[in-house]
Amino acid sequence: MHHWNTQYPNRFNLDSTDDYQKWRDEKLAAYPGNLGDLVVELGDMTAITDAEKARIMDLVERANMCVYTAGKAELSMDSLLSLGKQLGVSDTDKSRRHANSDELTNSGILNRAIPFTTRHVRWHTDATYYGSDKTIQALFLLCQRPAIEGGSNKVLDHEIMYILLRDKNPEALRVLMSKDCFKYKNPKTGEIDDHLGGKVFWTNPDGYLCHRFSFRKMDMAWSEDSDVRAARDELESLMLNESGHVIEGRLESGLGLVSNNVLHTREKLMDSEDPSNKRLLFRTRFYDRVNC
Numbered sequence: 617m618h619h620w621n622t623q624y625p626n627r628f629n630l631d632s633t634d635d636y637q638k639w640r641d642e643k644l645a646a647y648p649g650n651l652g653d654l655v656v657e658l659g660d661m662t663a664i665t666d667a668e669k670a671r672i673m674d675l676v677e678r679a680n681m682c683v684y685t686a687g688k689a690e691l692s693m694d695s696l697l698s699l700g701k702q703l704g705v706s707d708t709d710k711s712r713r714h715a716n717s718d719e720l721t722n723s724g725i726l727n728r729a730i731p732f733t734t735r736h737v738r739w740h741t742d743a744t745y746y747g748s749d750k751t752i753q754a755l756f757l758l759c760q761r762p763a764i765e766g767g768s769n770k771v772l773d774h775e776i777m778y779i780l781l782r783d784k785n786p787e788a789l790r791v792l793m794s795k796d797c798f799k800y801k802n803p804k805t806g807e808i809d810d811h812l813g814g815k816v817f818w819t820n821p822d823g824y825l826c827h828r829f830s831f832r833k834m835d836m837a838w839s840e841d842s843d844v845r846a847a848r849d850e851l852e853s854l855m856l857n858e859s860g861h862v863i864e865g866r867l868e869s870g871l872g873l874v875s876n877n878v879l880h881t882r883e884k885l886m887d888s889e890d891p892s893n894k895r896l897l898f899r900t901r902f903y904d905r906v907n908c
């Protein structure tokens with residue numbers, strides 16, 4: 617472990633360069649180079665050992681995520697929640713959501729919202745519609761059945777995006793860290809909720825970086841402020857350029873993702889016609905964060 621949060625507490629402070637430069641160089645050097653480097657093999661995800669937990673925490677510090685094998689555990693939502701508990705996260709958003717919204721499958725629920733279809737999902741963090749006051753900080757997945765073809769994810773640690781933007785255009789980053797950049801817009805009525813808005817990057821009370829972003833526009837009202845527009849263009853062009861730090865992989869049956877709500881896509885997929893053979897991933901989102 618590097619203990620960056622205590623070693624470089626000002627790494628996300630735009631007015632301090634010392635901590636940033638040191639952390640940046642160490643972070644880039646330690647960042648996993650490919651999918652294989654992200655994998656932690658667990659004997660049983662519902663009863664992880666101290667060594668397994670240490671390996672997860674090491675990867676979470678380096679990349680804000682890891683891919684794990686479920687081991688002998690049942691591939692279920694309960695197993696996913698159990699893993700969360702063992703990693704210190706348990707405050708889910710399940711009570712606010714449709715009962716089946718954490719079963720990612722081609723069910724067509726929520727007016728065929730895109731996660732519940734076979735379509736491509738562009739770069740985003742989850743749950744941008746909650747605003748930055750009470751945000752989703754962790755996102756866990758567990759695959760029970762993959763698609764017949766496709767359905768892989770690209771992932772990128774949002775701290776890497778912070779580095780890319782800070783190096784290229786720190787003033788754009790300053791805007792995204794200080795201004796009210798977008799608010800929730802009801803996709804049916806177009807009504808904008810002033811209480812569900814906020815920043816694009818910010819730090820939580822423990823000093824960790826939070827991020828919310830999506831290319832999806834239907835439920836997001838971006839500010840028309842010219843500084844926000846310019847900063848958003850800069851950020852979106854970095855997303856579209858897909859830096860060499862983007863990692864792509866498919867969660868096969870028995871594989872899952874632990875993440876602090878990192879940026880991700882989902883590639884389009886071909887699914888089985890048979891409802892009992894459709895792609896199925898369990899998802900849990902937490903208001904709390906896996907702290908390393």
Ligand SMILES: [Fe+2]
Nearest residue numbers: 740741742880
């Ligand atoms: Fe997502």
